[in-house]
Amino acid sequence: MRSSAIHLRSTPSLDGNMLYRLALTVIKKTVDGLVPKCDRTLVSKIVKTKGLTMYCADCESVDDYFFEQNTYFWIFVPTTETFAKLARYVGAQSYMAQQVSSHCISVHVKTSLISHFLTGVNGALEQAELAGTKLTTMATNSTPDIDAMARMTTLNVLINRYKAKWLISSIEQENYETWFQPIIHAHSALDTPKVYSYEGLFRMRDDTNSIVPPQLAFRLAEQADLLFSLDLVARRSAVEHFAAAKLRGKLFINFNPSSIYDPSYCLRSTAAAIYELGLTPADIVFEVTETHQSSDLNHLKGILAFYRNAGFKVAMDDIGSGWSGLNLLQKIRPDYVKIDMELVRDIHNDVFKQNIVSSLVSIAKRSGISTVAEGIETEDEAKWLIDNDVDLLQGYLFGRPKFHSQKVNQAALNGIKNAVSPLKTAARKS
Secondary structure (H helix, E strand, O other): OOOOOOOOOOOOOOOHHHHHHHHHHHHHOOOOOOOOOOOOOOHHHHHHHOOOOOOOOOOOOOOHHHOOEEEEEEEEOOOOHHHHHHHHHHHOOOOOEEEEEOOEEEEEEHHHHHHHHHHHHHOOOOOOHHHOOOOEEEEEOOOOOOOHHHHOHHHHHHHHHHHHHHHEEEEEEEEEEEEEEEEOOOOOOOOOOEEEEEEEEEEEOOOOOOOOOOOHHHHHHOOOHHHHHHHHHHHHHHHHHHHHHHOOOEEEEOHHHHOOOOHHHHHHHHHHHHHHOOOOHHHHHEEEEEEEHHOHHHHHHHHHHHHHOOOOEEEEEEOOOOOOOHHHHHHOOOOOOOOHHHHHHOOOOOOOHHHHHHHHHHHHHHHOEEEEOOOHHHHHHHOOOOOOOEEEEEOOOOOOEEEOOOOOOOOOOOHHHHHHHHHHHHHHHO
8 A cells, every 4th residue: 555645747637538538549559458567668758758757557557557545537438328337336325426528437436445346346347348448547736747657557456456466475475385296107007106306386375365266267367457476476476486396207287378578588587597496498398277277379479489489399288178178289399298097097998088188198109298197096997097198197096285394404595596586577467
């Protein structure tokens, strides 16, 4: 929470319609993504010309939108119908408000009532309206300046970031860890299991120190436009804990392609961290998750090309689930495919599953792709998979995910933390 308002040189006074047109210009170049995040060309030029401080909505903490005593919300709605809904809610709750134009309303909210206000707005408007409604904030009842316009965001992002305050706090306080599950060479799995690699599984804790299911944390991060930051934090945690536990073998790291908008930037920070730890790109396998959400296949292929060209390996997760199937397999052409646990469960008794997995393994073999079977719980499942040429096995039969305590002294641990600092810096810049 800001302790005081920040007063900067202001621009000439603007009426409501002029302000709305300026807002639309800034929004189109920033919030809607025509210029990459954190590369706000238009706003940056204006701000530098005026001698102001540059703000980026994606780089700000949620508290940077709220002030010590009072916050004035300048809200720009997409339609007059949305305006009417918002005005009815504001009037019914007796908030002090002013109509600036047919599409803009200014609402005065005491700091103690911000949670109540945002919760009510979330209920008053439909999700599409929240996504289409832009806003910025001021500490005083004055026209937003260029600095405020550069912090423009959408209502749904601000509301979700407010709900995600615990997540932001956990990131800042580093209240997270990585657990590891072994991946075993298939040929000796039932005799003398030999670890080929470990999959890093991110675990975040909330303000009560309870572990939050990773699916929930990442879903909330996506809604709050924090997915890129959380993805880099998870990546950093995996590399740091892997090194601190002195584990050997390759490291599989999950990453969601939807979180990456600048692959070269992510690649530089990742490469800098692993080289400092004495690892090489060949030691790291990026396990692509949520491929069904990738609406732009060329973007996904472009991201993977950046990583592969740098020497990293790529795994495709959950082959056989949803439509993450053969079509995507031939387009991504990964180094590893992970066979979904639903196909693995009781495979020794299910001819239909056997036919599917045998076909997948055959295709992978002919294409030079290694196969990993997930979710193995019984020796019968493992034996069938071994007999049918699956390369690597993973599941509770060989080891549950667990936290590995550090096996280095404090000086070495400090060195590891310094090594992964590029990923920490990158996450904070997102």
